[in-house]
Amino acid sequence: xxxxxxxxxxxxxxxxxxxxxxPRISWRLQAEKRAVLQSAYRIQVAEDLxxxxxxxxSGKVSADRCVHVELGEMPALSGKRFHYRVxxxxxxxxxxxxxxxxxxxTGLLSTDEWTAEWIAAPLREGEAESEISPMLRKAFTLPGRxxxxxxxxxxxxLYELYLNGERVGDRYFTPxxxxxxxxxxxxxxxxxxxxxxGDNAIGAxxxxxxxxxxxxxxxxxxxxxxxxxxxxxxxxALEDGTEITVASDGSWKVSDGPILMSEIxxxxxxxxxxxxxxxxxxxxDDGGWAQVDTLAHPKDTLVAQENEPVRRIESIAPTEVxxxxxxxxxxxxxxxxxxWVKVTASGRAGDEIVLHHAEVxxxxxxxxxDNLRSAKQTVRYRLKGEAxxxxxxxxxxxxxxxxxxxxxxxxxxxxxFEGVVLxxxxxxTGSFQCSDPLVNQLQHNILWGLKGxxxxxxxxxxxxxxxxGWTGDAQMFIRTAAYLMNIDPFFTKWLRDLKADQLENGAVxxxxxxxxxxxxxxxxxxxxxxxxxxxxxxxxYGDTRILEEQYDSMKAWVEHIRSTGDQEFLWNTGFHFGDWxxxxxxPNSYVGATDRDxxxxxxxxxxxSLLRKTAAVLGKREDEETYGRLYDNIVAAFxxxxxxxxxxxxxxxxxxxxxxxxxxxxxxxxxxxxxxxLVELLEESKYHLTTGFVGTPYLNHVLSEHxxxxxxxxxxxxxxxxxxxxxxxxxxxxxxxxWDGIREDGxxxxxxxxxxxxxxxxxxxxxxxxxxxxxxxxxxxxxYKRITIRPQPPKEGLxxxxxxxxxxxxxxxxxxxxxxxxGLELQVAIPPNTQADVVLPxxxxxxxxxxxxxLSATEGIVAFAEAAAGLTVTVGSGSYSFRW
Numbered sequence: 001x002x003x004x005x006x007x008x009x010x011x012x013x014x015x016x017x018x019x020x021x022x023p024r025i026s027w028r029l030q031a032e033k034r035a036v037l038q039s040a041y042r043i044q045v046a047e048d049l050x051x052x053x054x055x056x057x058s059g060k061v062s063a064d065r066c067v068h069v070e071l072g073e074m075p076a077l078s079g080k081r082f083h084y085r086v087x088x089x090x091x092x093x094x095x096x097x098x099x100x101x102x103x104x105x106t107g108l109l110s111t112d113e114w115t116a117e118w119i120a121a122p123l124r125e126g127e128a129e130s131e132i133s134p135m136l137r138k139a140f141t142l143p144g145r146x147x148x149x150x151x152x153x154x155x156x157x158l159y160e161l162y163l164n165g166e167r168v169g170d171r172y173f174t175p176x177x178x179x180x181x182x183x184x185x186x187x188x189x190x191x192x193x194x195x196x197x198g199d200n201a202i203g204a205x206x207x208x209x210x211x212x213x214x215x216x217x218x219x220x221x222x223x224x225x226x227x228x229x230x231x232x233x234x235x236x237a238l239e240d241g242t243e244i245t246v247a248s249d250g251s252w253k254v255s256d257g258p259i260l261m262s263e264i265x266x267x268x269x270x271x272x273x274x275x276x277x278x279x280x281x282x283x284x285d286d287g288g289w290a291q292v293d294t295l296a297h298p299k300d301t302l303v304a305q306e307n308e309p310v311r312r313i314e315s316i317a318p319t320e321v322x323x324x325x326x327x328x329x330x331x332x333x334x335x336x337x338x339x340w341v342k343v344t345a346s347g348r349a350g351d352e353i354v355l356h357h358a359e360v361x362x363x364x365x366x367x368x369x370d371n372l373r374s375a376k377q378t379v380r381y382r383l384k385g386e387a388x389x390x391x392x393x394x395x396x397x398x399x400x401x402x403x404x405x406x407x408x409x410x411x412x413x414x415x416x417f418e419g420v421v422l423x424x425x426x427x428x429t430g431s432f433q434c435s436d437p438l439v440n441q442l443q444h445n446i447l448w449g450l451k452g453x454x455x456x457x458x459x460x461x462x463x464x465x466x467x468x469g470w471t472g473d474a475q476m477f478i479r480t481a482a483y484l485m486n487i488d489p490f491f492t493k494w495l496r497d498l499k500a501d502q503l504e505n506g507a508v509x510x511x512x513x514x515x516x517x518x519x520x521x522x523x524x525x526x527x528x529x530x531x532x533x534x535x536x537x538x539x540x541y542g543d544t545r546i547l548e549e550q551y552d553s554m555k556a557w558v559e560h561i562r563s564t565g566d567q568e569f570l571w572n573t574g575f576h577f578g579d580w581x582x583x584x585x586x587p588n589s590y591v592g593a594t595d596r597d598x599x600x601x602x603x604x605x606x607x608x609s610l611l612r613k614t615a616a617v618l619g620k621r622e623d624e625e626t627y628g629r630l631y632d633n634i635v636a637a638f639x640x641x642x643x644x645x646x647x648x649x650x651x652x653x654x655x656x657x658x659x660x661x662x663x664x665x666x667x668x669x670x671x672x673x674x675x676x677x678l679v680e681l682l683e684e685s686k687y688h689l690t691t692g693f694v695g696t697p698y699l700n701h702v703l704s705e706h707x708x709x710x711x712x713x714x715x716x717x718x719x720x721x722x723x724x725x726x727x728x729x730x731x732x733x734x735x736x737x738x739w740d741g742i743r744e745d746g747x748x749x750x751x752x753x754x755x756x757x758x759x760x761x762x763x764x765x766x767x768x769x770x771x772x773x774x775x776x777x778x779x780x781x782x783x784y785k786r787i788t789i790r791p792q793p794p795k796e797g798l799x800x801x802x803x804x805x806x807x808x809x810x811x812x813x814x815x816x817x818x819x820x821x822x823g824l825e826l827q828v829a830i831p832p833n834t835q836a837d838v839v840l841p842x843x844x845x846x847x848x849x850x851x852x853x854x855l856s857a858t859e860g861i862v863a864f865a866e867a868a869a870g871l872t873v874t875v876g877s878g879s880y881s882f883r884w
Contacts, residue, residue: 017188019304034860035876133259157228158209162280203280207395349385357400363746370751399463449759472526506560542783569637582692655695697763773803
């Protein structure tokens with residue numbers, strides 16, 4: 001069996017409404033034999049499924065590339081569906097049959113093509129816009145049967161669409177959060193099956209969302225504007241060839257709806273008595289509705305949807321109904337989650353059910369909400385008086401595990417409450433498990449930290465009055481996230497906003513989109529997200545286009561650093577967060593003890609090194625030389641400033657040793673002394689870390705790369721404070737912001753800043769995949785085209801570990817087991833069209849068996865290399881089982 005499968009266009013299966021005029025195609029190969037490589041491919045693009053109307057044919061192309069293959073010139077037509085198929089050849093010139101056809105469909109490629117107008121609810125003279133969510137509608141008649149129909153829609157604020165009484169699509173929080181003044185996404189919907197010959201009606205509800213709702217602190221709102229508005233264009237083709245467009249304009253009607261208040265931070269108030277049944281149906285009488293206002297808002301910022309939409313991902317039932325010491329009824333969902341609660345209830349008209357959401361209970365067992373700060377996280381539903389009513393919110397989300405319920409008469413039936421998990425629908429790609437249940441729970445917590453904070457953009461936390469796209473948190477977690485899910489489209493969209501919000505002088509804001517203002521910029525390790533994240537996406541997915549798109553932004557950031565220091569090769573000016581939340585901080589400080597100038601210069605060097613590598617990948621030879629020299633000069637200045645003549649680092653903290661080693665700033669004796677000093681510091685602390693946001697992501701990697709893997713495992717297995725597993729032993733189901741968010745005595749860290757769903761320290765997940773399971777990609781062949789399998793089992797503490805990663809080429813698996821005879825077994829799966837270097841720790845060639853046979857008799861093995869660390873076996877695709 002040899003076939004092409006899993007065709008994708010721009011990472012997506014059969015996307016509609018994309019804005020890319022030269023899309024990239026990817027596919028996977030499936031083969032029964034080992035060591036299969038692609039030698040050639042052929043792609044055809046056609047107007048029809050029969051491929052009788054070819055638009056483009058690559059012919060047979062001799063190349064092994066099957067990921068991000070850029071197509072030739074295509075007609076730049078809006079609303080056009082392109083069908084494509086792929087054929088491939090292996091190294092023996094055996095060909096597959098044509099793949100099953102796939103397609104992509106363009107959106108509106110030019111803003112000039114929009115005929116719709118922005119429409120909004122009218123304002124009463126001298127009054128601001130009401131908190132009530134407006135409902136807008138338009139009735140229309142179709143003279144024939146519909147062959148094809150698309151809706152293109154966006155809003156100022158958030159929107160939900162309805163057509164003939166049914167909700168359009170399954171996306172939430174559309175159009176998403178972007179830098180609205182520069183970029184505003186629109187969405188495309190296939191509504192063909194929802195239309196009928198004759199009378200029809202389309203409607204929309206609008207919410208404040210990030211556009212005009214409460215955002216940031218001190219009750220700030222209207223960051224981007226003070227009026228919610230809709231822009232919608234529905235293009236329909238009838239079976240007789242007639243084309244009809246219904247667009248938002250002054251003919252639409254508007255009325256107040258039952259959503260009296262809906263805010264990201266504060267929740268939603270819904271009065272079911274104010275519902276207008278059938279309001280989005282053609283038969284509805286809208287005679288009492290008002291005419292909409294049309295707004296002169298620009299359309300030149302419109303872009304097609306770029307990332308995966310937010311969807312309902314799963315549901316969670318309450319695990320327990322609690323009565324607290326305060327006598328309150330609280331639902332425990334057993335998992336700190338992000339989304340909302342769907343409620344089913346009955347009662348008298350006007351009765352109000354109130355849900356207060358919280359992450360934890362205090363040490364007495366009562367609901368704890370102080371850490372939410374000003375965020376209310378409260379949902380209120382007023383019944384209309386029917387026998388059974390069901391409600392869920394529309395334009396808000398909560399971060400919670402516990403929900404206090406009031407307003408329900410009689411005992412609570414947990415079956416009437418459903419936790420709905422919402423986040424961007426990224427493709428799950430990774431899994432990790434091992435013999436230690438506490439480490440497995442840590443992995444679970446890391447994953448749920450991603451789920452809770454990847455709702456349209458990477459936020460710091462999902463519960464308090466913040467929920468912002470902090471750049472530092474994102475870059476610290478990016479590699480771990482790339483193991484857990486396919487995050488490339490998610491971060492491609494976010495990076496475009498980073499580039500849009502970057503200041504003219506290259507400064508990068510602390511949060512993206514930037515709602516903190518032009519003065520909140522340029523911290524080391526935060527602004528470096530502009531360089532680190534594109535490079536990491538390139539490593540994880542082999543995506544050179546993201547480097548091309550972001551190159552100017554990356555370069556501007558490095559040049560900004562160069563221009564701001566008192567000395568060209570040291571970064572010793574400006575504000576920096578430092579080693580945020582490091583445990584070696586002074587009393588009443590959030591900043592760890594590592595000198596901020598040290599951290600800043602270290603990241604200056606790191607970003608310069610990555611920029612040099614990026615220039616090399618893109619063929620920018622002059623820049624490659626320029627930034628290579630810059631890096632060398634920074635390293636020399638770093639050595640002069642921070643390394644004593646005897647080779648000792650002048651900054652004696654865990655984080656200082658870690659950064660100097662991780663970023664290659666130490667050589668020779670100074671490198672050896674830093675490793676020894678780091679181990680000494682760990683021994684002094686009895687293997688407890690003191691690192692904060694900056695040092696923690698690299699700590700275990702540095703130990704493993706410098707012969708101290710056992711020390712790294714001691715940190716992993718540590719259960720007392722401060723450690724990763726301390727949180728697990730305290731019942732955490734997500735990663736905390738503070739190592740001691742809940743102290744040993746049950747008291748809390750300061751409510752000013754104490755999130756229990758904060759993924760930054762979850763960066764240890766990267767080490768679990770790369771070092772414990774041993775799955776990595778070669779930098780010279782990124783995207784797992786060439787794979788490294790190098791597990792590093794501990795002497796004790798784990799009996800087995802397994803990691804799986806669904807790459808763009810297919811499944812990579814590494815699973816090791818300690819055998820009763822003291823040996824090891826390593827099971828490996830390598831996808832077609834790739835090769836892997838499999839490192840067997842401590843093994844000698846003659847002592848290794850693969851599937852019970854000597855290596856010399858094993859099909860698929862390409863080469864061997866013996867070293868002191870063990871045997872490296874280079875293999876082609878297939879499944880292997882090594883024993884030694």
